[in-house]
Structures are given as structure tokens and as C-alpha cells.
Amino acid sequence: MKIGLIGYGKMGKTIERLAEKNGDEIVLRIGSGNADQLTTENLRRCDAVIEFTRPEAAFENILACLDAGVPVVSGTTGWLGKLPEAKKICEQKKGAFIYASNFSVGVNLFFAINRYVASLMNGHHEYHPSIEEIHHTQKLDAPSGTAITLAEDLIEKVKNLKTWKLDGEGEGILQVKAKRLPEVPGTHIVSWNSEIDSIELKHTAHSREGFAGGALLAAKWLVGKQGFFTMQDVLGIK
Numbered sequence: 001m002k003i004g005l006i007g008y009g010k011m012g013k014t015i016e017r018l019a020e021k022n023g024d025e026i027v028l029r030i031g032s033g034n035a036d037q038l039t040t041e042n043l044r045r046c047d048a049v050i051e052f053t054r055p056e057a058a059f060e061n062i063l064a065c066l067d068a069g070v071p072v073v074s075g076t077t078g079w080l081g082k083l084p085e086a087k088k089i090c091e092q093k094k095g096a097f098i099y100a101s102n103f104s105v106g107v108n109l110f111f112a113i114n115r116y117v118a119s120l121m122n123g124h125h126e127y128h129p130s131i132e133e134i135h136h137t138q139k140l141d142a143p144s145g146t147a148i149t150l151a152e153d154l155i156e157k158v159k160n161l162k163t164w165k166l167d168g169e170g171e172g173i174l175q176v177k178a179k180r181l182p183e184v185p186g187t188h189i190v191s192w193n194s195e196i197d198s199i200e201l202k203h204t205a206h207s208r209e210g211f212a213g214g215a216l217l218a219a220k221w222l223v224g225k226q227g228f229f230t231m232q233d234v235l236g237i238k
Contacts, residue, residue, distance in 0.1 A: 077145030
């Protein structure tokens with residue numbers, strides 16, 4: 001498989017290492033120093049493109065791939081206000097696009113567990129859910145895209161939750177806490193607290209390889225398909 005990388009930081013280099021180990025070829029590497037090489041001609045050399053950049057660049061990068069008719073997988077967070085527009089453009093251009101706040105297979109199983117537990121807890125109003133995420137100090141957005149996905153899934157399943165807020169409190173508000181510490185693995189905790197006990201769901205990433213491997217899996221799955229998809233589609237999780 002011929003893969004293009006838009007974003008050649010730590011994540012891009014991890015994807016490259018895993019891809020080459022699997023016998024795939026990286027035919028395009030776009031970093032901060034060669035953005036001028038992000039052309040239709042170069043993109044069309046790729047079977048699929050994996051995009052991990054910055055929130056302010058993601059939408060235009062995805063649009064460039066859709067314009068070139070190349071399947072694109074994006075894991076950039078912090079730009080979700082434009083995701084509905086990206087989905088619409090994908091549909092109009094009959095393109096192929098996967099967005100995920102987190103490509104780790106383990107995290108996507110964690111998402112499914114979170115939804116299932118939320119459906120069980122929906123009628124037990126004595127329990128109050130909250131979310132905490134911990135990441136390294138270089139992470140730009142807070143809360144993380146993964147925490148936002150967890151929060152939105154809770155709001156969908158639990159009737160007395162109306163919205164989430166960073167460090168928020170009050171009736172109908174799901175509190176989300178974000179911590180930034182030096183050299184820590186990404187950690188997400190969903191807690192259900194009552195006066196008599198607590199229940200916690202926790203996922204801790206040990207390296208970037210889980211995210212990189214999931215992105216490669218998604219890119220391979222996407223080739224030959226048309227439409228907008230998520231990791232639930234890739235993994236067959238309902």
C-alpha cells in the first residue's frame with residue numbers, strides 16, 4: 001500500500017515505522033517545512049492519506065485530499081466545528097473519509113464499554129458521572145478529543161445530562177477535567193459516584209503505537225470505499 005502522511009511529527013514518524021515494518025510504502029511526507037508539496041499530483045500517488053496535524057490546518061488538508069479523490073484518514077482534534085462541512089464535501093465529491101478522535105483499537109472498545117455502562121446507569125440517578133483526562137504538556141487542545149467523544153456518548157445515553165463543560169458544575173452538566181503533566185501517557189477515566197460507592201472505567205495508553213496502528217488499519221480498510229466513516233465502522237462495533 002502507498003501511504004501519504006500529512007503531519008510528520010512524532011505520530012507521523014511512528015506511523016511510518018509501523019507501515020514500513022508491515023511492508024507498506026510511505027510515498028509522501030508533508031511536514032511544516034514542505035507544505036508546498038501538498039499538491040493534487042503528489043496526493044494522487046497515494047492509495048490513502050493519514051492526516052495528523054494541527055486544528056487550524058486539518059480542514060484544508062482533508063479538503064485537499066477529497067479534491068484529489070484520495071481516501072483520507074484524520075486524527076487531528078480541536079477542529080470539530082467544521083466536521084459537518086467536511087462530511088458534506090465528502091458526500092458531494094463521492095470521496096472516502098474517516099475521522100476519529102482516537103484510532104486506538106483499545107480506546108474504541110473503551111468507547112463501546114462507556115456507551116454500554118451509560119445505558120445501564122441511565123435510570124440510577126443516585127450516581128453522578130464525570131470524566132477526567134490526563135495528557136502530556138505538549139497536547140494543544142483541552143479537553144482531549146477522546147474525552148469529548150466519551151462526554152457526548154454519555155449525554156446521548158443519560159437522560160438527565162444536557163451538556164458537558166470543562167470544570168463545570170450544576171444540574172444537567174457533565175463535568176470534564178483536563179490535566180497536563182510532563183511525560184505522562186494519555187489517560188481517560190469515566191467515574192460514576194454516589195454517596196455509598198464509586199464505579200470507574202479507565203484507559204491508559206502506554207505508547208503512540210496503538211494510535212498509529214489503528215490509523216494504518218483504518219487507512220487499509222478505507223481504500224475502495226465511498227462515504228464518511230468512523231472507527232466503529234472499521235472495527236464493526238455498534
